[in-house]
Amino acid sequence: MNNILELNGVNKNFSSFSVKNMSFALPQGFIMEFIGPNGAGKTTTIKMILNMLRKDGGAIKIFEKDHILCEQEIKEKIGVVMDWPFYVDEWTLIDLEKSLMPFYARWESEKYKALLADFHLDRKKKIKELSRGMKIKTMLAAALSHEADLLILDEPTSGLDAVARSELMELLSGFIEDENKGVLFSTHITTDLEKIADYITFINEGKVLYSGTKDDLLERYLIVKGGLGVLSAGQKKQIIGYREHGVGFDGLIEKALWKSLPKTIITEPSNLDEIIVRFTKKGESA
Amino acid sequence: MSKIASFVRLDFYTLKPYKKSIILLIVIGLILGLTLKSLSVLPAIFMMWLVMYMSYPFSIGEKNGMDTLYATLPLRRRDIVIGRFAFVLLMEFITIAFVLLLSLLLSNLFPLPMDQSMGEALFSLCVLSAVFSLLVAIQYPLYFKLGYTKAKLFTYIPFLLILMLISFWSAEEFSIAVNWISVWQFISAHQFLMYGSPVTIGLILLGLSCALSRRLYERRDI
DSSP: OOEEEEEEEEEEEOSSOEEEEEEEEEETTOEEEEEOSTTSSHHHHHHHHTTSSOOSEEEEEETTEETTTTHHHHHTTEEEEOSSOOSOTTOBHHHHHHHHGGGOTTOOHHHHHHHHHHTTOOTTSBGGGSOHHHHHHHHHHHHHTTTOSEEEEESTTTTOOHHHHHHHHHHHHHHTTSTTOEEEEEESOGGGGTTTOOEEEEEETTEEEEEEEHHHHHHHEEEEEEETTOSOHHHHHHSEEEEEOSSEEEEEEEGGGGGGSOTTOEEEEOOHHHHHHHHHHHTOOO | OOHHHHHHHHHHHHHGGGHHHHHHHHHHHHHHHHHHTOTTHHHHHHHHHHHHHTTHHHHHHHHTTHHHHHHHSSOOHHHHHHHHHHHHHHHHHHHHHHHHHHHHHHHHHSOOOOOSOHHHHHHHHHHHHHHHHHHHHHHHHHHHHHOHHHHHTGGGHHHHHHHHHHHHHTSHHHHHHSOHHHHHHHHHHOHIIIIIHHHHHHHHHHHHHHHHHHHHHHTOOO
C-alpha cells in the first residue's frame, strides 16, 4: 500500500513555537483525522505541506514525490479547503470557475456545476453573499472539480452547524470510495470524523503524540473511575490525566494495566475526546 | 494555457470587480484630455491611473487571503512572480496602445487646437512608461517580500525619489550647467534615444525587479 502523504522528521522553528520532528503517513484510500487542541501546530504543518511555510528540516512526500521538487505536478492532484475562503469576495461562482479552470488539466466544468447544484449554491451569487457554510461548500466544489486525489482540509467544520457538518462527512465518505484517494482532515472537534476516519494523527505543542489507526488508539485505552483512597501512589502514576473530584477520581489507563487496579474500579471504553483531553493535560505520547 | 498566462488571466479576474471604477477613470481621462485640449495630457493622466491600479492585485490579494489560493494552485512561486510582472507589462502595453489610439482619434475627429504632434505624445508616453517601470521596479519587490500592508509605507519612497530628482534638475545652478535645449536637440535627432532608450531602461528595470522579487517571494513564509 502506497502512502499518499508522508512526513518524516519535519521541523519548523518560530521564536515562540516549534514543530518538532513531525512524522506520520497517510496510506492511499483512507481518511486521516489530524487532531489536536488550538495552537497545537496543525495549520503550521498543513502550510508546510503546501509549501506556504518553508520547513527547517525533514522531508515531505506527496504521491511519493518531494513536495517542492514536484510542486506543480503534485498540486494538480490536491484539493484544499481552509477554514477561511481565499477567493476575491466580489467574485461570483462563475468568476471563480473561470479563474481556477485554466490552472488544472483535469478541470471538469460539468462536475463543478453539478456540485454547486448539489450544494444548492447559485452560480451567480458573489462569494461575499454566501454564508460560512456555503463558502466551505464552494471551496469543496472547487477542490473536487479537478479530480483531486488528495484532499487537505484545515478546520473546515469550525463554525458550521450540525447539518452542514453531516453533509460534509457524507461527501468525504463518497470521495474516499475510490481507493486511490486520501483525505487529511485537520480539526479540534473530535466528533467530526469519529465515524469515518481510519487514521488519527494527534499532535500537541508541535509534537506528534500518536499516529496510527483510530481503532488501535481507541482499543489501547480505557476510562477508569473509582472512589477516593483506593489507589496507591504508584497506581495513580499509571493513570493518564488523573483527576480527583468530590466523590472519587477518573482518568485514562492503558488496557494492559487496568487489571492491576483494585476490582472496585469501574472501566468504560475510551473515546477520542477523553484521550485527547487527558493526553493534552499530561503532554505525553499516546 | 501556460501557468504564467493563467496567472495573468487570474490577475485580470482579480481586478474585474473594479471594472466600473476603471471605466469611470477612462471617461475622466477623456474629459480632461478634451477640456485641456492637449495630447500630452492624455499619456500623463492614463499612466497615473495605471500606477494607481498596479498595487491593486496585491491589496485585493491580501484582503482576500489570495496568497493561500496561489499556494493551492499548481504553480511554483516563480510562476506567480513572473505572472505578476507579465500582467504589469501587458497592462502597460494596453495603456500605451489605448492612449495612442485615443490621441490619433481625437486629433482626427475633433478640430481641437492640439498643441503637440503625435511624435511628441509618443515621446512623452515612452518617458512616462520608463517612470512607471521605475515605480513598479521599486514597489513590487517590497510587496512580494512584506505583503501589501507592511510594504505600503515603503512604496512612497520612489515617489519621493522622483520628486527629489525633479527638484534637483530644476534647481537654478543645475539648469545653468546643463543646456537642456541642446540635450533635447541631440535626443530628437536620434530616434532610438528618443523612443527606444526610455522603453529599454524601463524593461531592464522590470527585469531586475522581477529577479529580485522572485528571490524574495521564494523565501517568504506565507
